[in-house]
Amino acid sequence: MASSTFSPKRFARDVLRNRSATAGVAIIGFMTLAMIFGPSILPYDPNDMDFMAILEVPSWTHPFGTDAVGRDVLARVLYGARISMLVTIVGVALGGAAGTLIGMTSGFVGTWVDPVVMRIVDLLMAFPIFVLALFLMLVLGFGIQPVIFAIALVYVPNFARLARNTTLSVKEEPYVQAARLMGQSNLRIMLREILPNIAAPMFVQLTVGFAFGIVIEAGLSFLGLGVQPPDPSLGVVMADGKDYFLAHPWVITLTGLTLMVIILGLNLLGDGLRDILDPRLRKRSMA
Amino acid sequence: MGFIWYLIIRLGGALVTIAIGAVFVFILMQLIPGDPAIAALGENATDENVAAFRRVHGLDQPLPVQFWIWLTGIVQGDFGTSITLAQGYPVWDLMVQRLPNTLFIAVYALLIAVVIAFFAGSIAALRQGKMSDTAATSASVLGISMPDFWLSYVLILVFSLGLGVLPAFGFTSPMVSFSGALVNGALPAFAIAAPMAGVFARILRAALLETKRRDYVTAARSFGFRDTFVYMHYIFRNALIPFVTVIGVQVRYLVGGTVIIERIFGIAGLGSMMVDGAFGRDYAVVQACMLAFLVFVLGVNLIVDIICAFLDPRRTH
Numbered sequence: 001m002a003s004s005t006f007s008p009k010r011f012a013r014d015v016l017r018n019r020s021a022t023a024g025v026a027i028i029g030f031m032t033l034a035m036i037f038g039p040s041i042l043p044y045d046p047n048d049m050d051f052m053a054i055l056e057v058p059s060w061t062h063p064f065g066t067d068a069v070g071r072d073v074l075a076r077v078l079y080g081a082r083i084s085m086l087v088t089i090v091g092v093a094l095g096g097a098a099g100t101l102i103g104m105t106s107g108f109v110g111t112w113v114d115p116v117v118m119r120i121v122d123l124l125m126a127f128p129i130f131v132l133a134l135f136l137m138l139v140l141g142f143g144i145q146p147v148i149f150a151i152a153l154v155y156v157p158n159f160a161r162l163a164r165n166t167t168l169s170v171k172e173e174p175y176v177q178a179a180r181l182m183g184q185s186n187l188r189i190m191l192r193e194i195l196p197n198i199a200a201p202m203f204v205q206l207t208v209g210f211a212f213g214i215v216i217e218a219g220l221s222f223l224g225l226g227v228q229p230p231d232p233s234l235g236v237v238m239a240d241g242k243d244y245f246l247a248h249p250w251v252i253t254l255t256g257l258t259l260m261v262i263i264l265g266l267n268l269l270g271d272g273l274r275d276i277l278d279p280r281l282r283k284r285s286m287a
Numbered sequence: 288m289g290f291i292w293y294l295i296i297r298l299g300g301a302l303v304t305i306a307i308g309a310v311f312v313f314i315l316m317q318l319i320p321g322d323p324a325i326a327a328l329g330e331n332a333t334d335e336n337v338a339a340f341r342r343v344h345g346l347d348q349p350l351p352v353q354f355w356i357w358l359t360g361i362v363q364g365d366f367g368t369s370i371t372l373a374q375g376y377p378v379w380d381l382m383v384q385r386l387p388n389t390l391f392i393a394v395y396a397l398l399i400a401v402v403i404a405f406f407a408g409s410i411a412a413l414r415q416g417k418m419s420d421t422a423a424t425s426a427s428v429l430g431i432s433m434p435d436f437w438l439s440y441v442l443i444l445v446f447s448l449g450l451g452v453l454p455a456f457g458f459t460s461p462m463v464s465f466s467g468a469l470v471n472g473a474l475p476a477f478a479i480a481a482p483m484a485g486v487f488a489r490i491l492r493a494a495l496l497e498t499k500r501r502d503y504v505t506a507a508r509s510f511g512f513r514d515t516f517v518y519m520h521y522i523f524r525n526a527l528i529p530f531v532t533v534i535g536v537q538v539r540y541l542v543g544g545t546v547i548i549e550r551i552f553g554i555a556g557l558g559s560m561m562v563d564g565a566f567g568r569d570y571a572v573v574q575a576c577m578l579a580f581l582v583f584v585l586g587v588n589l590i591v592d593i594i595c596a597f598l599d600p601r602r603t604h
Contacts, residue, residue, distance in 0.1 A: 125539065128584060134562065139316075139318050139319050223562055256438075257437075
């Protein structure tokens with residue numbers, strides 16, 4: 001499938017025909033709207049304390065209740081989800097871009113470069129993913145920017161391996177050979193011929209990467225290594241909630257539920273996109 | 288003979304990865320901002336004390352020499368001494384105390400996930416397209432989407448606070464009481480298991496569906512074998528290979544889960560040790576935990592390779 005045949009119209013139709021993708025788009029669409037417009041619709045600022053309304057149970061005035069200093073939990077969750085999503089998207093996208101570039105070059109150049117790069121990738125993929133992120137936080141320091149870089153670095157090997165393997169499979173295709181015979185430069189061949197043809201699996205990997213990336217962000221912030229309070233991220237709000245969880249369980253439960261819905265949406269979208277974009281898998285799942 | 292060679296090559300590969308991993312961890316540790324001597328002695332340390340500390344811990348030596356001292360120490364089981372977490376206590380002794388707890392929870396979780404996946408995946412594949420398939424498939428996606436640390440609190444809410452059947456916090460080491468560890472470890476193990484079970488069930492379902500339509504299965508059916516016999520001997524056995532392979536891949540995510548879960552449930556394991564070490568800037572502890580986790584993941588993958596070699600002997604050639 002050459003890239004020039006990609007039509008946004010057909011892609012949209014495929015998405016709507018795929019149950020999983022439609023559900024994912026609906027969930028992520030709803031959550032995105034809530035994240036963008038929610039904080040301005042709600043009459044509360046995520047950092048406004050109200051000492052007359054401490055640890056209130058969920059009600060019409062405070063749908064997710066209030067926390068230990070009377071902050072509206074829903075406002076904090078929506079605002080926090082915004083930060084969590086932003087951190088994750090930037091982190092995974094950075095890691096995806098770097099990983100794709102490294103993997104594509106490694107697969108295309110071959111020679112001694114490829115085995116060396118793949119050894120490093122194998123090594124990084126032998127560390128538990130959250131442990132590696134935790135370790136990187138120690139090197140990079142705590143806070144928002146380090147979380148972004150930690151997520152990016154953790155994802156580089158995943159993308160590099162996928163990009164390298166898919167590059168190997170298209171490298172000997174006639175259109176690449178043709179470009180080579182025409183005397184095009186390696187860089188041009190990689191960007192014009194190979195990248196468009198390995199884009200689909202990378203795109204699917206990106207969606208799946210967002211789903212676990214947001215878990216890494218929330219986990220690191222939950223431990224206190226990531227986004228620093230009072231700025232809310234989903235992990236920060238959950239960490240607040242854990243201190244009084246036994247008596248007032250809704251703060252952590254509802255915040256985590258929001259996180260789960262976002263992850264669910266991303267997973268459904270990823271599943272759907274995989275079916276749509278990867279004809280090889282589509283054949284298999286139809287059988 | 289083929290199998291022994293296969294094993295030796297795999298083992299050698301794992302050892303090389305561990306060695307490169309040690310270099311990687313050592314180099315990154317050097318990039319951590321701040322002076323380990325100051326971190327250990329505090330901001331008010333005198334210059335003489337700092338110099339003495341550096342001399343004692345070999346920090347005044349060139350980096351390759353430091354690395355060599357560290358590496359030869361590790362080979363002899365000397366991971367240095369803990370500075371802030373357990374002052375002056377050998378890191379190796381800390382690890383020996385905590386490793387059984389982490390291993391227990393990890394294996395417990397893995398077993399729960401495999402059992403759930405076995406039933407969910409089989410039901411989904413055998414009743415493809417029916418209600419039970421939809422239910423099992425949906426439950427899998429839901430399971431995959433649950434952050435394990437959030438699930439921990441939900442489980443505590445339901446089983447400890449609500450039903451009062453399982454303890455919420457505190458953990459008995461399996462070295463002290465195995466049955467106590469089984470009861471106390473049930474919630475943390477399940478929290479780690481749920482997302483994995485989802486992944487495993489999906490893979491098993493896909494693998495079963497793929498095998499179901501193979502020619503040898505049709506042939507076996509035509510011989511008049513009973514359905515359960517065909518399922519166990521022809522379909523399930525061959526679908527096991529991708530299933531077992533995925534366990535090796537997922538271990539990367541599983542062990543990461545223990546880091547937070549151990550802290551939530553108050554389990555004295557390697558994961559909580561690493562987090563405490565990170566907060567206390569106890570570099571020897573963090574370094575040792577990184578290597579321990581690396582060895583764990585590689586070990587599981589080695590076992591997975593061996594199981595796969597048994598299931599499909601062609602792999603060893």
